[in-house]
Amino acid sequence: MKTSPFVHRATAVVIGLGLSWAILRSTAAQETDRTKPAPSNVRGSAYPRIHPDRRVTFRVKAPQAQSVAVAGRAEDSGMNGNKPYPMIRGTNGDWTVTTDPVRPGFHYYELIVDGYHTTDPASESFFGWGQATSGLEVPDETLDFYRPADVPHGEVRIHWYASKITGVTRQAYIYTPPGYAASPTNRYPVLYLQHGAGESERAWTWQGKANWILDNLLAAGQTKPMIVVMENGYAARASETAPGQARGNAAFAELVISDLVPLIDSNFRTVPDREHRAIAGLSMGAGQALDIGLGNLDKFAYIGAFSGGMRNTDLKSAYGGLFQDPASANRQIRLLWLGCGTEDRGYASLKAAREILQGLGVHHVWFECPGSHEWQVWRKHLFDFVPRLFQN
Amino acid sequence: MKTSPFVHRATAVVIGLGLSWAILRSTAAQETDRTKPAPSNVRGSAYPRIHPDRRVTFRVKAPQAQSVAVAGRAEDSGMNGNKPYPMIRGTNGDWTVTTDPVRPGFHYYELIVDGYHTTDPASESFFGWGQATSGLEVPDETLDFYRPADVPHGEVRIHWYASKITGVTRQAYIYTPPGYAASPTNRYPVLYLQHGAGESERAWTWQGKANWILDNLLAAGQTKPMIVVMENGYAARASETAPGQARGNAAFAELVISDLVPLIDSNFRTVPDREHRAIAGLSMGAGQALDIGLGNLDKFAYIGAFSGGMRNTDLKSAYGGLFQDPASANRQIRLLWLGCGTEDRGYASLKAAREILQGLGVHHVWFECPGSHEWQVWRKHLFDFVPRLFQN
Numbered sequence: 001m002k003t004s005p006f007v008h009r010a011t012a013v014v015i016g017l018g019l020s021w022a023i024l025r026s027t028a029a030q031e032t033d034r035t036k037p038a039p040s041n042v043r044g045s046a047y048p049r050i051h052p053d054r055r056v057t058f059r060v061k062a063p064q065a066q067s068v069a070v071a072g073r074a075e076d077s078g079m080n081g082n083k084p085y086p087m088i089r090g091t092n093g094d095w096t097v098t099t100d101p102v103r104p105g106f107h108y109y110e111l112i113v114d115g116y117h118t119t120d121p122a123s124e125s126f127f128g129w130g131q132a133t134s135g136l137e138v139p140d141e142t143l144d145f146y147r148p149a150d151v152p153h154g155e156v157r158i159h160w161y162a163s164k165i166t167g168v169t170r171q172a173y174i175y176t177p178p179g180y181a182a183s184p185t186n187r188y189p190v191l192y193l194q195h196g197a198g199e200s201e202r203a204w205t206w207q208g209k210a211n212w213i214l215d216n217l218l219a220a221g222q223t224k225p226m227i228v229v230m231e232n233g234y235a236a237r238a239s240e241t242a243p244g245q246a247r248g249n250a251a252f253a254e255l256v257i258s259d260l261v262p263l264i265d266s267n268f269r270t271v272p273d274r275e276h277r278a279i280a281g282l283s284m285g286a287g288q289a290l291d292i293g294l295g296n297l298d299k300f301a302y303i304g305a306f307s308g309g310m311r312n313t314d315l316k317s318a319y320g321g322l323f324q325d326p327a328s329a330n331r332q333i334r335l336l337w338l339g340c341g342t343e344d345r346g347y348a349s350l351k352a353a354r355e356i357l358q359g360l361g362v363h364h365v366w367f368e369c370p371g372s373h374e375w376q377v378w379r380k381h382l383f384d385f386v387p388r389l390f391q392n
Numbered sequence: 393m394k395t396s397p398f399v400h401r402a403t404a405v406v407i408g409l410g411l412s413w414a415i416l417r418s419t420a421a422q423e424t425d426r427t428k429p430a431p432s433n434v435r436g437s438a439y440p441r442i443h444p445d446r447r448v449t450f451r452v453k454a455p456q457a458q459s460v461a462v463a464g465r466a467e468d469s470g471m472n473g474n475k476p477y478p479m480i481r482g483t484n485g486d487w488t489v490t491t492d493p494v495r496p497g498f499h500y501y502e503l504i505v506d507g508y509h510t511t512d513p514a515s516e517s518f519f520g521w522g523q524a525t526s527g528l529e530v531p532d533e534t535l536d537f538y539r540p541a542d543v544p545h546g547e548v549r550i551h552w553y554a555s556k557i558t559g560v561t562r563q564a565y566i567y568t569p570p571g572y573a574a575s576p577t578n579r580y581p582v583l584y585l586q587h588g589a590g591e592s593e594r595a596w597t598w599q600g601k602a603n604w605i606l607d608n609l610l611a612a613g614q615t616k617p618m619i620v621v622m623e624n625g626y627a628a629r630a631s632e633t634a635p636g637q638a639r640g641n642a643a644f645a646e647l648v649i650s651d652l653v654p655l656i657d658s659n660f661r662t663v664p665d666r667e668h669r670a671i672a673g674l675s676m677g678a679g680q681a682l683d684i685g686l687g688n689l690d691k692f693a694y695i696g697a698f699s700g701g702m703r704n705t706d707l708k709s710a711y712g713g714l715f716q717d718p719a720s721a722n723r724q725i726r727l728l729w730l731g732c733g734t735e736d737r738g739y740a741s742l743k744a745a746r747e748i749l750q751g752l753g754v755h756h757v758w759f760e761c762p763g764s765h766e767w768q769v770w771r772k773h774l775f776d777f778v779p780r781l782f783q784n
Contacts, residue, residue: 042523043592043626064507066458111510115456118503118510121523131434131513132524148561153552158597160545169540181659184576200435205550234435267573 038123040106040137045122054101054138058085060120062113063093069112070097070120073129076343076372078103079136084112104140105376106207108133126207130198135207144216146209146379151219152178156205161263165255167238170231172260173201174268175211177218177225187269189276189390190227191302192256192292193382194285201232207375213382222387229264231256233285253292261299275334278389280304282378294319297332302389304337306381307344307373310353315360326361335388336364339381341371430515432498432529437514446493446530450477452512454505455485461504462489462512465521468735468764470495471528476504496532497768498599500525518599522590527599536608538601538771543611544570548597553655557647559630562623564652565593566660567603569610569617579661581668581782582619583694584648584684585774586677593624599767605774614779621656623648625677645684653691667726670781672696674770686711686725693726694781698773699736699765702745707752718753727780728756731773733763 035049035057047059056079058070069084076082079102087095108128110117119125125132154177163170177188193210195203204210210228217223235252256279265272279300281289286309293303315323322329336357340350347368354366367384371377427441427449439451448471450462461476468474471494479487500520502509511517517524546569555562569580585602587595596602602620609615627644648671657664671692673681678701685695707715714721728749732742739760746758759776763769 042519044522060508062506062508066506068508113508113510114454114458114506116452116454116460116505116510117513118505118508119513119517119524121509121511121525123524124519125511125517125524127434127516130436132511132515132517132526133513134524148552150554153561155552156550158548158550160540160547160603162542169545211552 038136040123040135042124047122055098056102057098059094059096061094065113068095073108073110102138104138107136109136127200145383146213148212151215153215154178154211156211163259165259166235173205173230175228187271188227190270192229192279194233194281194288196283196285201230204230217386224390227268233288256292274299274301278302282306283308294322301334304385306378307340315356323360323362330363337385339367341377342368343372430528432515432527434516439514447490448494449490451486451488453486457505460487465500465502494530496530499528501528519592537775538605540604543607545607546570546603548603555651557651558627565597565622567620579663580619582662584621584671586625586673586680588675588677593622596622609778616782619660625680648684666691666693670694674698675700686714689724696729696777698770699732707748715752715754722755729777731759733769734760735764
């Protein structure tokens with residue numbers, strides 16, 4: 001990964017957590033410990049608490065329960081390989097456990113109370129795993145590229161629209177860069193950015209911190225200002241009645257091309273051509289970005305696949321045979337960006353696919369970094385990907 | 393309450409729930425029942441299910457639990473007076489219960505699994521009661537003023553800013569009306585709108601449906617277009633070190649006057665004077681709206697208190713003695729709006745306060761409707777309040 005311009009500590013900032021420190025003072029000051037509430041705690045919640053060595057102490061009040069455990073929810077959250085940590089009952093109905101050091105970044109987790117898998121009301125919930133799921137943010141003191149800093153901030157707009165493809169009102173989360181409102185004649189390129197399976201249009205903002213990453217890159221002069229459109233990757237055609245068709249990527253692809261791109265180009269100040277349009281996504285969204293981007297090169301010139309999407313089979317016949325003529329593909333594609341965490345279960349197959357592309361002579365960027373199938377990797381992916389966009 | 397212009401059924405729309413119907417078809421079609429997944433379910437979740445008579449069936453998989461119950465969380469959610477409904481264990485580890493008919497509107501609720509109070513992963517979580525809390529939306533088939541209709545939609549912008557008062561980055565949710573972006577020279581009045589205790593800046597959008605209410609009123613020609621600023625009512629001064637001071641309304645009032653109003657007036661196209669500025673809130677936010685509005689009549693001319701804020705004691709000395717000179721108060725205040733649900737525990741005391749105002753000759757609007765301390769009441773409050781704003 002490139003050297004971060006953000007090695008300095010950002011100005012200390014806390015979002016919506018004004019009470020956390022106060023509560024900490026009142027309930028835990030006497031311990032004079034060096035632990036801190038996780039940034040992902042709800043306002044005023046003293047637990048989970050992060051230790052300086054990134055062990056995490058969880059505490060839950062469940063006086064009548066027979067067993068309570070906490071477990072990461074991910075391929076490998078860096079938290080005990082997702083093996084549940086049994087919690088120990090205290091004298092007052094509290095159950096407590098301190099984990100091994102947890103990898104920095106964002107981790108979904110769950111409580112298991114007498115076998116019932118549920119959320120921790122002390123943490124913010126995030127839409128993941130197809131439901132409301134607790135999130136734990138473990139700060140990386142050496143990285144601040146995804147933290148809010150004392151720089152101009154863009155907005156994230158919740159934008160509702162009537163989708164012709166699905167027949168329902170949908171919502172997109174749309175990042176507009178700092179200065180967008182103040183520069184009413186400027187026009188901007190657009191990145192379409194997709195979440196993973198079981199997540200939603202909200203994920204890149206709340207789990208991914210995409211807005212902070214864009215703000216920080218822009219303030220450091222590392223990227224051009226752009227609009228980022230984050231929509232929900234699940235779509236069912238209005239005409240579909242059979243359940244098996246409801247989840248198809250085909251309906252989502254159609255929605256992007258027929259509903260979303262025209263919507264954005266008519267409601268935002270875009271540069272509405274392929275040279276100013278990118279599409280990327282993670283995991284399930286990586287597959288969608290490749291399918292939609294490579295399948296519509298008249299509309300997209302920059303394509304990113306984070307931790308998924310391309311399999312090392314039949315790359316010559318995939319994407320309408322695009323890679324049968326690598327020179328033609330290279331002329332059309334301004335950027336084909338593939339990345340993966342080295343501990344991701346899909347790492348080997350994605351790397352094998354990339355090697356086939358190499359063999360074919362298809363230009364692309366390959367990016368790998370430590371980490372698994374997890375948000376900290378995708379934050380780093382976005383941080384590398386964005387500065388490469390719209391440079392021509 | 394005034395006759396709603398929205399008695400027609402809105403065009404059927406579903407937000408982020410594209411899969412719900414598909415799953416319903418696949419898993420429940422054979423039942424040929426007339427129940428539907430609640431609109432507050434997460435994508436794809438078949439339960440909770442609403443019956444035509446508004447009974448609600450909850451279902452939870454908890455094979456190892458000894459007892460499971462579901463309960464409303466509110467003064468009175470219209471769901472068994474919040475007495476838990478014990479759920480019945482089925483043969484496959486599912487626990488099920490069907491409630492009595494539930495009052496239409498939005499209700500916080502919780503599951504109680506072996507005595508542990510937690511959320512239901514099948515429903516969206518909302519920030520309420522100071523934590524992530526499950527929400528149940530029970531449609532009112534006779535009302536559609538708060539439902540998304542086939543009308544132009546405004547946006548809700550998540551707007552981050554550095555607060556000088558608190559020393560941290562904060563976020564506001566800001567509704568901009570349809571046409572805001574397309575009319576770059578128009579200027580708009582602003583309503584500052586506050587949530588209740590234990591909630592957040594997100595509540596008026598997700599629980600309250602404020603954006604749909606404003607969209608619908610505007611489409612019906614019942615209101616002027618306006619900006620609505622929704623911020624978090626909790627604030628601690630940067631200088632505060634003693635925990636007891638962290639939660640003061642005084643710091644929030646200072647934040648509104650010193651940080652927020654200047655921020656909005658410099659970043660949005662407002663009409664920056666008292667005649668084009670309103671403040672309202674519910675419960676805790678009602679008290680804040682009265683304190684901030686009546687305490688700063690040079691900045692606010694329209695004030696609304698929904699289900700709280702004014703006590704029937706000492707109204708002559710309150711608000712800097714403002715009501716000692718009713719004629720002067722009446723000249724300054726364009727609208728003083730007080731409302732409450734008739735089943736709210738605070739109803740009698742708020743009505744008594746309003747009667748003192750009447751006795752003093754202080755002009756105001758009094759609005760009451762059936763309901764308790766609940767979001768359905770506050771939706772109706774907003775729907776009555778907004779058309780009265782900025783009419784002079």
